[in-house]
Amino acid sequence: MSFRNFKMVSYVVFGRGSFNQLDEILTPHRKGDAPMVFLVDHYFEGKPLLNRIPLRGKDKVVLANVTYEPKTSQVDELARSLKEEFGTISGVIGIGGGSTMDLAKAVSLMMTNPGSSADYQGWDLVQEAGVYKVGIPTLSGTGAEVSRTTVLTGPTRKLGMNSDFTPFDQIVLDPELTKDAPANQRFYTGMDCYIHCIESLEGTYLNEFSKSYGEKALQLCQKVFVEKNHWDNESDDQLMMASYAGGMSIAYSQVGVAHAVSYGLSYLLGTKHGIGNCIVMNHLEEYYPAGVKEFKLMVEKNQIEIPQGICKGLTDEQFETMMNVSLGMKPLWENALGKDWESIMTREKLRALYDRL
Structure with missing residues (x-):
């Protein structure tokens, strides 16, 4: 019998106000002037949280439309536009509910793996580690912050990119971020x-x-x-x-x-x-x-x-x-x-x- 050797999140910070440590957490992972990309749930457009994001240099905030759950086409489009704009990036930080975190994981993987994210829907199909990725939940319950999958709706199925390369490198669990959830x-x-x-x-x-x-x-x-x-x-x-x-x-x-x-x-x-x-x-x-x-x-x-x-x-x-x-x-x-x-x-x-x- 073989036992599952399962990959966990590498670093976890928990506590009220821990979001304020984000700049310090990201700094060692910056590669030259390659930007950090912050994928933020569009719910936060015009809300104070956006002003708390520690932007440096060419960093970019992308408001993720998560009206519907993430689709492979949305992931592919995001990864393609980031490659066109920057060539390479230092990392992806997903800030939002499960859909936003899934999107961040998938985009991280598609920055380094060829083809479409639909090619990787299944178990252990991802071949290359993605770019550095951080998950910051603003809703609690999905477990997306710790899972080894990123659930996507593809052309023929709804299935995750389940792999050892999928879990976040870092998660920031700050309960303060969930306080205004409807x-x-x-x-x-x-x-x-x-x-x-x-x-x-x-x-x-x-x-x-x-x-x-x-x-x-x-x-x-x-x-x-x-x-x-x-x-x-x-x-x-x-x-x-x-x-x-x-x-x-x-x-x-x-x-x-x-x-x-x-x-x-x-x-x-x-x-x-x-x-x-x-x-x-x-x-x-x-x-x-x-x-x-x-x-x-x-x-x-x-x-x-x-x-x-x-x-x-x-x-x-x-x-x-x-x-x-x-x-x-x-x-x-x-x-x-x-x-x-x-x-x-x-x-x-x-x-x-x-x-x-």
């Missing part, structure tokens, strides 16, 4: 973490490594979304650590049914990942009875509306597209349902599940 956005992203934990802890790939991180992340999610009655600074700190621990938990196991099904939704309908997971989780009593019950309690307690009926009126062909994307996520299904998952999750059963969404 309540529903914060909830959906937090639920991504909660659902990671349920899927990891109830999966067939479970081991003590995943379990240790998964249990801690779950406990922090429960503190924030079940036990507390108001949001405070401590909630931001706890959710940021839940996201980190949840990401670590799935790094050595896998996610499950909610993620596998929501990938189909986001591929076809452009449904954002956090919301997509919530829409699916709402209907998964058969697979995660206790988790779904608690999830519904959190939805009610936090007064969140989960969209219903998003698959109404779709054609058979559209359902087929979603099912193909979903069933392509083999490790997720195997983790959720075991080796003979294909006899359990038949196309008919998956179609019936999509019909209910």
Whole structure:
């Protein structure tokens, strides 16, 4: 039996105000006058955070449009324009939610690898290390800051560039950056973490490594979304650590049914990942009875509306597209349902599940 030798983030700084150390962190990684490129979620346009970015020389801020999740075409276009403008760059710093961090990871890799990012959707296809990359989350829950994947929607599938070259070289976990997140956005992203934990802890790939991180992340999610009655600074700190621990938990196991099904939704309908997971989780009593019950309690307690009926009126062909994307996520299904998952999750059963969404 061979064990996964998994690549982790090289450097981590955690704490309120740690964003202020960014200049000092980046300085040793500057290569001559090659700029640092800051990919920032377009949500921050005109907001004070932009003025806190420590620009030097030819450094560039690119506002990333993450209305939809990152596409391979968007990654390729960004990498191409940076090569045209600068030739080479010192690094990419992603500041935002999971989509912005995924974009930063992918652009870093495409600065040094030929072809299109769609060529690298899959497991261990990336051949060259990317340029230096830093992840700075402004939402907590996706675990994108620690994962070895960058999830992209390509021409034929939604799949990550899963490789040892994908994780960030540095992450800056500053809970202060999440304080102004809109309540529903914060909830959906937090639920991504909660659902990671349920899927990891109830999966067939479970081991003590995943379990240790998964249990801690779950406990922090429960503190924030079940036990507390108001949001405070401590909630931001706890959710940021839940996201980190949840990401670590799935790094050595896998996610499950909610993620596998929501990938189909986001591929076809452009449904954002956090919301997509919530829409699916709402209907998964058969697979995660206790988790779904608690999830519904959190939805009610936090007064969140989960969209219903998003698959109404779709054609058979559209359902087929979603099912193909979903069933392509083999490790997720195997983790959720075991080796003979294909006899359990038949196309008919998956179609019936999509019909209910």
